[in-house]
Amino acid sequence: MAKIIVEKSPPLKGTVRISGAKNSALPIIAASLLGTENCVLENIPDLRDVDVICEVLTALGADVKRINREKIEINSAVIDNYEAPYSLMRKMRASFLVMGPLLARMGKARVSLPGGCAIGTRPIDLHLKGFKALGAEIQVGHGFVEATVDKLKGNKIYLDFPSVGATENIMMAATLAEGETIIENPAQEPEIVDLANYLNKMGADVKGAGTSSIRIRGVKELKGADHFIIPDRIEAGTYMVAAAITGGDVYVDNVLTNHIKPVIAKLKEAGVEITEDGDKVRVKSNGPLKAVDVKTLPYPGFPTDMQAQFMSLMSVAEGTSVIIETVFENRFMHVDELKRMGANINIEGRSAVIKGTNKLMGAPVKATDLRAGAALILAGLIAEGSTELNNIYHIDRGYTNIEEKFRSLGAKIYRVE
Numbered sequence: 058m059a060k061i062i063v064e065k066s067p068p069l070k071g072t073v074r075i076s077g078a079k080n081s082a083l084p085i086i087a088a089s090l091l092g093t094e095n096c097v098l099e100n101i102p103d104l105r106d107v108d109v110i111c112e113v114l115t116a117l118g119a120d121v122k123r124i125n126r127e128k129i130e131i132n133s134a135v136i137d138n139y140e141a142p143y144s145l146m147r148k149m150r151a152s153f154l155v156m157g158p159l160l161a162r163m164g165k166a167r168v169s170l171p172g173g174c175a176i177g178t179r180p181i182d183l184h185l186k187g188f189k190a191l192g193a194e195i196q197v198g199h200g201f202v203e204a205t206v207d208k209l210k211g212n213k214i215y216l217d218f219p220s221v222g223a224t225e226n227i228m229m230a231a232t233l234a235e236g237e238t239i240i241e242n243p244a245q246e247p248e249i250v251d252l253a254n255y256l257n258k259m260g261a262d263v264k265g266a267g268t269s270s271i272r273i274r275g276v277k278e279l280k281g282a283d284h285f286i287i288p289d290r291i292e293a294g295t296y297m298v299a300a301a302i303t304g305g306d307v308y309v310d311n312v313l314t315n316h317i318k319p320v321i322a323k324l325k326e327a328g329v330e331i332t333e334d335g336d337k338v339r340v341k342s343n344g345p346l347k348a349v350d351v352k353t354l355p356y357p358g359f360p361t362d363m364q365a366q367f368m369s370l371m372s373v374a375e376g377t378s379v380i381i382e383t384v385f386e387n388r389f390m391h392v393d394e395l396k397r398m399g400a401n402i403n404i405e406g407r408s409a410v411i412k413g414t415n416k417l418m419g420a421p422v423k424a425t426d427l428r429a430g431a432a433l434i435l436a437g438l439i440a441e442g443s444t445e446l447n448n449i450y451h452i453d454r455g456y457t458n459i460e461e462k463f464r465s466l467g468a469k470i471y472r473v474e
């Protein structure tokens with residue numbers, strides 16, 4: 058099993074370029090099932106999750122060509138299978154995003170139920186509520202969701218929680234429905250806007266993405282489109298925290314700063330110097346870090362996908378901080394691993410109380426999920442000695458060339474097979 062070794066490193070210095078957003082690329086690749094012509098996607102991150110969703114599309118009959126590691130061409134003129142197999146679905150929850158496009162395109166979809174995972178049970182009730190409202194008949198059994206419909210019909214759908222995946226799945230299904238669909242209380246994440254922009258380039262009529270109500274007028278057909286994926290705000294945030302935790306001076310390049318306002322605000326509160334310059338952010342830190350409280354929320358609140366990394370930072374800040382996780386019910390799996398490295402953290406329900414220490418120690422730890430893995434790398438950069446990270450396949454799901462990017466900033470990090 059491959060491992061990542063992180064040694065105590067000097068303050069990080071230099072420039073790191075941020076890749077395209079995983080959470081945009083995955084739904085956008087899935088949405089390509091809706092078009093009957095060639096789609097060309099650029100700024101695709103080089104990730105295991107992208108490989109998996111491409112395999113899912115191929116299994117459904119689409120012609121997927123990797124032009125290079127950042128560019129994919131997809132032709133879905135012929136889709137001859139409506140079943141997404143368990144063998145692929147189990148590798149990644151986001152594969153469920155093919156359900157909406159399949160239903161819209163073929164009037165039929167049979168998709169393996171995504172499993173729960175380390176960060177919570179992650180139900181799909183809101184996705185199914187949306188499909189039902191559009192007229193689909195849904196059956197769940199034997200580990201699969203099966204949906205059928207003669208013709209999807211637009212409807213008004215209120216989401217009890219602004220679920221990112223449910224908003225995307227319903228939005229994609231509604232593009233080819235008869236009439237108008239309104240999604241009330243949708244997710245407002247930048248990745249939703251990126252998906253809507255792509256769908257509109259394909260010929261859809263989606264308005265209001267990024268606001269509290271999305272209106273989709275169904276069209277007869279979607280065609281092809283070229284699209285450049287937005288930068289990954291979570292990857293950017295992770296390198297910003299890396300600069301802060303090591304007392305470094307790093308330029309994070311290719312960032313849309315509007316997308317990471319809460320992360321910038323919290324870093325500033327913690328005493329980190331941040332200078333924004335177009336699509337670059339300079340992150341400089343040389344004084345002690347101050348403890349600050351954080352509460353995760355749907356966008357535009359502080360992202361849950363940055364919670365673990367911020368906890369590593371607070372583990373070495375001066376004072377006590379409280380981090381409240383409101384999006385996922387079980388996203389504190391990294392806490393026990395950070396404690397193995399000497400962090401002082403107590404969990405009380407959905408809150409973590411972190412008493413800063415000035416000494417973390419390297420230890421063998423495991424990446425319990427993607428962002429937990431990132432958080433442990435960050436802790437490893439300042440821990441005495443060597444940190445050995447196991448279960449790193451989670452990290453490869455979401456970070457492009459992570460060791461190379463960190464090493465280019467002076468970090469001592471390498472992979473052993």
Ligand SMILES: CC(=O)N[C@H]1[C@@H](OP(=O)(O)OP(=O)(O)OC[C@H]2O[C@@H](n3ccc(=O)[nH]c3=O)[C@H](O)[C@@H]2O)O[C@H](CO)[C@@H](O)[C@@H]1O
Binds near residue numbers: 081150
């Ligand atoms: C590929 C992708 O984009 N992944 C992101 C997406 O995941 P994902 O789309 O799975 O996250 P959701 O926004 O759907 O989930 C948020 C909350 O809603 C709940 N829920 C969701 C759907 C549903 O039908 N019923 C229900 O109760 C979930 O259990 C969770 O507690 O948004 C999350 C929240 O920002 C991020 O952490 C993930 O990185």
Ligand SMILES: C=C(OP(=O)(O)O)C(=O)O
Binds near residue numbers: 150151362427428455
């Ligand atoms: C939870 C995450 O992703 P996914 O929804 O793909 O599991 C994440 O990116 O942190």
